[in-house]
Amino acid sequence: MATVLVTGFDPFGGETVNPAYEAVKLLPGEIAGARIVKQEISTAFTRSAVAIEQALEREHPDIVISVGQAGGRSTLTVEQVAINLAEARIPDNDGEQPLGTPLRTDGDTAYFATVPVKAMVGNVRAHNLPAFVSYTAGTYVCNSVMYNMLYLLDRRFPGIRGGFIHVPFAPQQVVGKPNGTPCMPLHDMAKALEYAIEAAVKNEDSATAIAMGETH
Amino acid sequence: MATVLVTGFDPFGGETVNPAYEAVKLLPGEIAGARIVKQEISTAFTRSAVAIEQALEREHPDIVISVGQAGGRSTLTVEQVAINLAEARIPDNDGEQPLGTPLRTDGDTAYFATVPVKAMVGNVRAHNLPAFVSYTAGTYVCNSVMYNMLYLLDRRFPGIRGGFIHVPFAPQQVVGKPNGTPCMPLHDMAKALEYAIEAAVKNEDSATAIAMGETH
Amino acid sequence: MATVLVTGFDPFGGETVNPAYEAVKLLPGEIAGARIVKQEISTAFTRSAVAIEQALEREHPDIVISVGQAGGRSTLTVEQVAINLAEARIPDNDGEQPLGTPLRTDGDTAYFATVPVKAMVGNVRAHNLPAFVSYTAGTYVCNSVMYNMLYLLDRRFPGIRGGFIHVPFAPQQVVGKPNGTPCMPLHDMAKALEYAIEAAVKNEDSATAIAMGETH
Amino acid sequence: MATVLVTGFDPFGGETVNPAYEAVKLLPGEIAGARIVKQEISTAFTRSAVAIEQALEREHPDIVISVGQAGGRSTLTVEQVAINLAEARIPDNDGEQPLGTPLRTDGDTAYFATVPVKAMVGNVRAHNLPAFVSYTAGTYVCNSVMYNMLYLLDRRFPGIRGGFIHVPFAPQQVVGKPNGTPCMPLHDMAKALEYAIEAAVKNEDSATAIAMGETH
Numbered sequence: 118m119a120t121v122l123v124t125g126f127d128p129f130g131g132e133t134v135n136p137a138y139e140a141v142k143l144l145p146g147e148i149a150g151a152r153i154v155k156q157e158i159s160t161a162f163t164r165s166a167v168a169i170e171q172a173l174e175r176e177h178p179d180i181v182i183s184v185g186q187a188g189g190r191s192t193l194t195v196e197q198v199a200i201n202l203a204e205a206r207i208p209d210n211d212g213e214q215p216l217g218t219p220l221r222t223d224g225d226t227a228y229f230a231t232v233p234v235k236a237m238v239g240n241v242r243a244h245n246l247p248a249f250v251s252y253t254a255g256t257y258v259c260n261s262v263m264y265n266m267l268y269l270l271d272r273r274f275p276g277i278r279g280g281f282i283h284v285p286f287a288p289q290q291v292v293g294k295p296n297g298t299p300c301m302p303l304h305d306m307a308k309a310l311e312y313a314i315e316a317a318v319k320n321e322d323s324a325t326a327i328a329m330g331e332t333h
Numbered sequence: 334m335a336t337v338l339v340t341g342f343d344p345f346g347g348e349t350v351n352p353a354y355e356a357v358k359l360l361p362g363e364i365a366g367a368r369i370v371k372q373e374i375s376t377a378f379t380r381s382a383v384a385i386e387q388a389l390e391r392e393h394p395d396i397v398i399s400v401g402q403a404g405g406r407s408t409l410t411v412e413q414v415a416i417n418l419a420e421a422r423i424p425d426n427d428g429e430q431p432l433g434t435p436l437r438t439d440g441d442t443a444y445f446a447t448v449p450v451k452a453m454v455g456n457v458r459a460h461n462l463p464a465f466v467s468y469t470a471g472t473y474v475c476n477s478v479m480y481n482m483l484y485l486l487d488r489r490f491p492g493i494r495g496g497f498i499h500v501p502f503a504p505q506q507v508v509g510k511p512n513g514t515p516c517m518p519l520h521d522m523a524k525a526l527e528y529a530i531e532a533a534v535k536n537e538d539s540a541t542a543i544a545m546g547e548t549h
Numbered sequence: 550m551a552t553v554l555v556t557g558f559d560p561f562g563g564e565t566v567n568p569a570y571e572a573v574k575l576l577p578g579e580i581a582g583a584r585i586v587k588q589e590i591s592t593a594f595t596r597s598a599v600a601i602e603q604a605l606e607r608e609h610p611d612i613v614i615s616v617g618q619a620g621g622r623s624t625l626t627v628e629q630v631a632i633n634l635a636e637a638r639i640p641d642n643d644g645e646q647p648l649g650t651p652l653r654t655d656g657d658t659a660y661f662a663t664v665p666v667k668a669m670v671g672n673v674r675a676h677n678l679p680a681f682v683s684y685t686a687g688t689y690v691c692n693s694v695m696y697n698m699l700y701l702l703d704r705r706f707p708g709i710r711g712g713f714i715h716v717p718f719a720p721q722q723v724v725g726k727p728n729g730t731p732c733m734p735l736h737d738m739a740k741a742l743e744y745a746i747e748a749a750v751k752n753e754d755s756a757t758a759i760a761m762g763e764t765h
Numbered sequence: 766m767a768t769v770l771v772t773g774f775d776p777f778g779g780e781t782v783n784p785a786y787e788a789v790k791l792l793p794g795e796i797a798g799a800r801i802v803k804q805e806i807s808t809a810f811t812r813s814a815v816a817i818e819q820a821l822e823r824e825h826p827d828i829v830i831s832v833g834q835a836g837g838r839s840t841l842t843v844e845q846v847a848i849n850l851a852e853a854r855i856p857d858n859d860g861e862q863p864l865g866t867p868l869r870t871d872g873d874t875a876y877f878a879t880v881p882v883k884a885m886v887g888n889v890r891a892h893n894l895p896a897f898v899s900y901t902a903g904t905y906v907c908n909s910v911m912y913n914m915l916y917l918l919d920r921r922f923p924g925i926r927g928g929f930i931h932v933p934f935a936p937q938q939v940v941g942k943p944n945g946t947p948c949m950p951l952h953d954m955a956k957a958l959e960y961a962i963e964a965a966v967k968n969e970d971s972a973t974a975i976a977m978g979e980t981h
Binding site for chain 1: 845846848850865873874875876877883898899900901903904
């Protein structure tokens, strides 16, 4: 039986919950015949990198998917790429605030996700839930976790595939925020995550263009 | 037993479905002890005004709530006010395209909704679904239906209370639209409508500030 | 020689400048042959209404245009309508915070601007600067000033035409705000205001549809 | 005397002008003591890569900066990274439409800009014009030009520094687009580009956090 390790962050930046892990907690114990192992990790540059490495050593999953929050986005986004850069607008939960430093001095400039990003987005959409491919995971702890994970898979765990998914704000988080701030109910996040993971387990490719970002 | 008449529009502007009526169809037959009567109306200035008047004569409901779509908004919005102005960027489903004309030459400049707008928004939010009060229903058929309804309630049906609710795009509508276009799954729309109607039936006031729009 | 009274607000809500009055200060002393009289007014419900009334009595202008800021909008917006409602998310500069009260118990539900809204937008655009008609001035002090002004023109000064224009954030205001927050350089605001006022002085009508807001 | 090669794209995607090159044309012939050489290039994957290589061979500049349009963004954005991926929602001007293919089979996953990205953004802001660092140049011809340029600098022209800047829509482009679509007057784009290039010529580093994108 295949194993999928799914991580989610604890709250940060003044929020009292982090829907990333709340949604992960709602996932079923099994998706597409694969066992789901859930783990909460800290929104902290150094500690989260250590936690991912230890979890990979302990669980030796077939797939690892980290889930974070990208407040302000209106849909689930599956990330294509992580970059070797840490740039923090606010300190992390341990008070660390890197300003333009590389994450790994011996790492590549970037790593692509090794899960089927477009098929994951396509499967969420096929179930009438909104999703896009994203080409930036930012420069904060989310990008750091994704970068460190893919760096480790490349160096130490070549048989494991990895990816990262961002979820929007939950409805209770946008009360008091600028009006029109998009959000997604928690049960929709959990269903969308489930469909994305299902496609990652099945690992079929998709040739359709499903881009996020109107750049040319 | 109280009666609530709930109307929803047919598709327009190149869309093949209108989530407004699709969501209305998902409503239960009874909310907070009131009977729900559902009616589809045409996205056409003249025909929709006639349809609303005939439905009020036929059903003599206690409350009438029309539901339309405001593509681009990220949440359910309960409208506060309808204005005596028709200004259409595109022709309606009957080819009518008014450009800056009043809806009723003998009508007031505007009418406020007579349902408890803030309590309706508050009840949706209390169930962790996103909603805001809106202070513009636009100048197209939605505003026209709301204006004509409130004009008729003021003149001919003083015992009936009325209001208007806008729903966002459904997820299948944003595929192919500019990325990041917000949307809401249909079952969430239906639940949010149900909680809004529940508050309208109970008719308790709310003193909290729940504004949409960052104007000062 | 015709006179145009142009008012702008002082800073509020934690901002140290209010581009509304900064832009007004950059206006020339004469536009389209009309004399421009500039006045700063306080972002306070009661005091601003008094200030507008006193200025109308003192200046007896041909046209009065108030300018406020709608942070988050991406263009100049010329307002169509003011409503008889005060609903404040934050206290005004005098600590007043109305929650759902009418502005004038003997006033109409709403008043339309009596300047040529669409022609003003059209003239700004003809000079390659961005503008839209807006159908909500919100429920804070901006709407209050516009409502009180149009109420007074209706009752006491029938020969004076009046309107309201919202400007976006200035660039220095969006530093530290959520990224992607739109803004407009101050000199562009001032030029756009000048073209809007020019059209108000010339007072020619426009039949083109120039709507803001994607509601239907 | 140092030389800066500045490229801008021709129109594409149904637009009749491309503000990218229109703004480049407005640049002065000299910035911070460096000579500015301007070149229009085609919005086409293959042809633009060839054009960049030929221009580098011909001009042997000290700095090369390509300018493209990211319609929908509200400010100038200076790009941090280009990725080895081509994914086109619409065909380019030569009818090419890659769907998920690498740009260079022997290239790195990504290259970072070698101009001082944060200092460039800082200098634009210091002159009260809006700018952000962006961490995605998309997957269309803009990313392709930036990627091919940095690949070539890395392999063949190690002494030349390179970067990419995105400009928003111009005001005349948003007429008829969804309302609220942000834009920037052409003369503001040209001034912002000038300040960004000035900082690139001076090449001083900046330690301030100037991120775009609310991801964590």
